[in-house]
Amino acid sequence: MVEHIAVIGSGTMGRGIAYQAVISGFNVTLQDISSEAVDNAQSYIEGLAAKSREKGYIQQEQYDNVFQKIHYTTDLPEAVKYTDLVIEAVLEKVDLKMEVFKQVNEHSPESAILATNTSTMSPTEIGASTKNPEKFIAMHFFNPVHRMKLIEIIRGLDTSDETVEVIKSVAIQMGKETVEVNEFPGFVTSRMNCVIGNEAMNMLMEGVASPEGIDKAIKLGLNHPMGPLEMADLVGLDTRLRNMEYLHQTLGEKYRPSPLLLKYVKAGRLGKKSGRGFYQYDREETLL
Numbered sequence: 446m447v448e449h450i451a452v453i454g455s456g457t458m459g460r461g462i463a464y465q466a467v468i469s470g471f472n473v474t475l476q477d478i479s480s481e482a483v484d485n486a487q488s489y490i491e492g493l494a495a496k497s498r499e500k501g502y503i504q505q506e507q508y509d510n511v512f513q514k515i516h517y518t519t520d521l522p523e524a525v526k527y528t529d530l531v532i533e534a535v536l537e538k539v540d541l542k543m544e545v546f547k548q549v550n551e552h553s554p555e556s557a558i559l560a561t562n563t564s565t566m567s568p569t570e571i572g573a574s575t576k577n578p579e580k581f582i583a584m585h586f587f588n589p590v591h592r593m594k595l596i597e598i599i600r601g602l603d604t605s606d607e608t609v610e611v612i613k614s615v616a617i618q619m620g621k622e623t624v625e626v627n628e629f630p631g632f633v634t635s636r637m638n639c640v641i642g643n644e645a646m647n648m649l650m651e652g653v654a655s656p657e658g659i660d661k662a663i664k665l666g667l668n669h670p671m672g673p674l675e676m677a678d679l680v681g682l683d684t685r686l687r688n689m690e691y692l693h694q695t696l697g698e699k700y701r702p703s704p705l706l707l708k709y710v711k712a713g714r715l716g717k718k719s720g721r722g723f724y725q726y727d728r729e730e731t732l733l
């Protein structure tokens with residue numbers, strides 16, 4: 446049974462996963478190598494809890510959990526020492542993820558399940574670097590975690606049925622739906638989302654329409670709740686670029702990252718998290 450969850454990486458996804466876990470009754474430790482990232486995550490989580498309580502989205506007990514049942518740290522061994530489940534949400538780089546899991550393995554209990562929140566990569570490959578690949582799985586959350594209903598679940602070659610069942614029960618406790626997807630680069634969601642977003646960026650580069658025009662056309666004409674450029678800004682353009690690079694490398698030419706995406710990342714326009722991407726953002730509006 447999972448009572449304690451350690452989340453590794455406190456960026457866009459890690460902090461969202463930690464928030465959802467703590468308001469769902471789990472004890473949580475949130476770790477990052479950067480103390481600034483940990484501090485930012487704490488302010489985000491506490492700010493989100495306050496706004497959510499004010500709007501009636503969470504009860505008083507869930508709000509209290511945010512202050513009593515979550516621990517923030519930069520110390521990885523301490524974060525995973527007594528944990529039942531580790532959810533990794535560091536940058537989308539396979540070597541980094543493997544290195545993180547090597548350390549996690551050294552310091553976590555044998556019984557712990559290890560999950561990666563990778564958007565595109567192979568749980569078989571990442572899991573092969575761990576001592577117990579049968580306890581390794583991909584648990585793909587969506588952004589913003591507190592609002593998005595789905596968790597995609599992807600087994601590695603050796604993932605056991607028991608591991609899948611435990612992850613499904615954690616997802617249910619977090620109020621999420623699951624879809625089990627076979628291992629293939631980008632799974633269902635990232636592969637589809639990356640292609641749509643990349644096409645939108647190429648259209649913008651070719652002068653087909655403005656960002657507002659492209660997003661409005663897709664929302665009102667194709668009934669998508671968000672436009673592809675708004676979506677890319679929300680994901681983070683650096684993260685999106687890493688996803689595209691991985692898909693390009695594994696699935697071929699169709700997934701070549703748009704030159705416009707490369708240009709924006711080089712310019713430091715990373716989307717909502719940096720205040721500017723395809724759109725300009727007011728820092729205050731990013732919470733709910």
Ligand code: NAD
Pocket residue numbers: 453454455456457458459476477478479482533534535536537538541545562563564565585586587588679680681684688
């Ligand atoms: P991010 O850049 O916002 O955050 C990554 C965090 O990892 C940073 O705070 C960084 O300091 C930390 N980090 C780097 N190396 C570390 C280490 N060795 N130990 C601990 N922390 C470390 O990235 P993100 O958007 O949160 O993405 C994280 C993962 O989630 C990626 O695999 C990404 O593909 C996946 N994902 C992202 C989204 C999204 O919409 N952004 C959605 C689903 C899945």
